[in-house]
Amino acid sequence: MIDVYTANTPNGVKVPIALEELGVPYRVHRINLGANEQKRPDFLRLNPNGRIPAIVDPDGPGGAPVSVFESGAILWYLAEKFPGLMPGDxxxxxxxxxxxxxxxxxxxxxxxxxxxxxxxxxxxxxxxxxxxxxxxxxxxxxxxxxxxxxxxxxxxxxxxxxxxxxxxxxxxxxxxxxxxxxxxxxxxxxxxxxxxxxxxxxxxx
Ligand SMILES: N[C@@H](CCC(=O)N[C@@H](CS)C(=O)NCC(=O)O)C(=O)O
Structure with a gap:
């Protein structure tokens, strides 16, 4: 199950939308931006830039957990791993x-x-x-x-x-x-x- 750290914002909605399209199970962890949860040390370990979204895939390369930040990197990572959002051509x-x-x-x-x-x-x-x-x-x-x-x-x-x-x-x-x-x-x-x-x-x- 992929853990998604996000909020209801223009960048934050992209990851749940992509995971739904790919049919991949995920768990949403809401980050309260107003409370600056994205600047807390535990979140900064996932994204040193202190912004949502970020994910943790427990089944990353070599079967080890991997975190990914930046929505473009997250979506590209997911689209390369699971079929549905990466053009074949x-x-x-x-x-x-x-x-x-x-x-x-x-x-x-x-x-x-x-x-x-x-x-x-x-x-x-x-x-x-x-x-x-x-x-x-x-x-x-x-x-x-x-x-x-x-x-x-x-x-x-x-x-x-x-x-x-x-x-x-x-x-x-x-x-x-x-x-x-x-x-x-x-x-x-x-x-x-x-x-x-x-x-x-x-x-x-
Ligand atoms: N380029 C980043 C932008 C991320 C971003 O700006 N996220 C905003 C929400 S849409 C955020 O976390 N803002 C809180 C902050 O800047 O502290 C991405 O695409 O992931």
Whole structure:
């Protein structure tokens, strides 16, 4: 049974969603971010960066327990181990890797900053405009991709879709209105209605 240390946040929902899709049993350990549980020594042993999510797989390489942090690394690890989220086609696998990094390096940080500055007691218009513009620019990149293929890797639903869905399911946080991005909007709806996604979200609700 895989132990999942997470919370109900854009990065936190990805792991239960992926594990449901892969049909792998798991146990959720809720981390209270408000109480800073992610900075406690026992959690820092799993993720020295002090952020959720993290997992422990008791059956890691060589049969020994292994911990994994960073949602992209966790999902990639799981998708390599269990069939269901890693495209079989070599080119699609490259695309999945691209859009996984795109989320970790772009969507996540920019959406996060856009939401943080917009909700801060001190309003800094330059920062809000800058991050909301970048969040919209990145969403337009997804829109262009999804106008040509049903899923980010291409023809197969993959780890890249789960990664980006974590953020795009609540885009208003970053000042992104999905009516402007109809292909992204349709893709979000298709993912949101998958039974594995509904179960994964329920597990961390
Ligand atoms: N790049 C990391 C980002 C993780 C992250 O920022 N997690 C947030 C929740 S969405 C967190 O733990 N925030 C609490 C904190 O920063 O102390 C990943 O994808 O796992």
């Amino acid at each position: 070599q080119v699609e696998r490259i695309r999945a890797l691209e859009y996984t990094f795109f989320q970790v390096g772009g969507i996540g940080p920019m959406f996060g900053q856009a939401g943080w500055f917009a909700r801060h007691s001190e309003q800094v218009p330059l920062a809000i405009d800058r991050y909301q513009a970048e969040a919209n620019r990145l969403t337009a990149v997804l829109e262009a991709r999804l106008q040509t293929v049903p899923w980010l890797a291409g023809q197969s639903y993959s780890v890249a879709d789960v990664m980006n869905f974590g953020w795009l399911r609540a885009p208003e946080y970053a000042g992104v209105r999905l009516e402007r991005y109809p292909s992204v909007q349709g893709w979000v709806k298709r993912i949101a209605t998958r039974s594995a996604v509904l179960r994964g979200l329920q597990a961390i609700a």
